Amino acid sequence: MSKTKSLVANALIAALYIAISLVLEPLTFLSVQFRVPEMFNHLVVFNNRYFFGVVLGVFITNLFSPLGMYDLIFGVGHSVISLGLLILIKRTVKNTTKLMIINTLIFTVTMAIIALELTLALELPFFLTYLTTALGEFGVMAIGIPVMQMLNKTMKFEKLV
Numbered sequence: 001m002s003k004t005k006s007l008v009a010n011a012l013i014a015a016l017y018i019a020i021s022l023v024l025e026p027l028t029f030l031s032v033q034f035r036v037p038e039m040f041n042h043l044v045v046f047n048n049r050y051f052f053g054v055v056l057g058v059f060i061t062n063l064f065s066p067l068g069m070y071d072l073i074f075g076v077g078h079s080v081i082s083l084g085l086l087i088l089i090k091r092t093v094k095n096t097t098k099l100m101i102i103n104t105l106i107f108t109v110t111m112a113i114i115a116l117e118l119t120l121a122l123e124l125p126f127f128l129t130y131l132t133t134a135l136g137e138f139g140v141m142a143i144g145i146p147v148m149q150m151l152n153k154t155m156k157f158e159k160l161v
Contacts (some may be wrong), residue, residue, distance in 0.1 A: 003107055005160075006031050006049050006161040008160065009049075009053065009160050009161045010049070010050065010052045010053030010056065010057065011053065011056075012053070012088070013040055013043065013050060013052045013053030013054060013057060014054075014056040014057035014060060015055075015057070016037065016040070016057070017037040017040055017053075017057025017058065017060075017061060018057055018060050018061050020036050020037040020066060021035060021036075021037055021057075022031045022061065024036055024132040025064075027104050033114070033133050033136040033137065034136040034139060034140060035131075035136070035137075035140060037057065037061075038107065038140045038141060038144070039140055039141060039143065039144025039147060039148060040053075040057065040144075041052050041079070041082070041083065041086075041103060041107060041141065041144075041147040042053055042100050042103055042141070042145065043104070043148070044083050044086055045086070045090070045096055045099040045100050045103055045148075046096070046157035047157060047158050047160070047161050048087050048090070049161040050157075050161060051083050051087070054079060055076060055079050055080060055082065055083070056142065058075055058076055058079045059072065059076050062075045063074060064104060065118070067118075067121050067122075068075055070120065070121040071117070071118075072114070074113055074114060074117035075114065075117070077113060078111070078113040078114055080108055081110060081113070082103075082106050082107050082110045085106050085110075086099070086102070086106055089102055089106075092121075093147065096149075097145070097149070100144075100145045100148065100149075101145070103141065104138060104141035104142055104144075104145065107137050107138075107141050108134050108137050108138040108141065109134075111130060111133045111134040111137045112134075112140065114129075114133045115127075115129040115130035115133055115134075123146075131160055151159050
């Protein structure tokens, strides 16, 4: 695929991530997170090139976070680490549904990074914060599996970038 096509696709993903996050802003930040565009993390299951659009979307969205630099460092770091783990696992697991389930579990487990951020920034209790953020992430990512599978049937994510 052309570099221009990949650039445009990633810009659209980032823009959608930002727009959805900011429209649903009360659910996007702090200890009870249900950040709906996190389901875009599943795009990397279809093609590693989506990594850049997702991470850019997270970065720009976190510029609007009430936690400022904390969210830029921990939030973007969480996405980079989690998607990096997925990309490594994709070397051995090829089934798309299995990869989305694994991706959901990766993002849920690594929400410890966000819980640590909220503990440091707001002095929230780590384990309770981990529970609430992990449940929110699990919910979004689990709901995202059938959503992304249905969208893929018409959009063919593997070929868009």
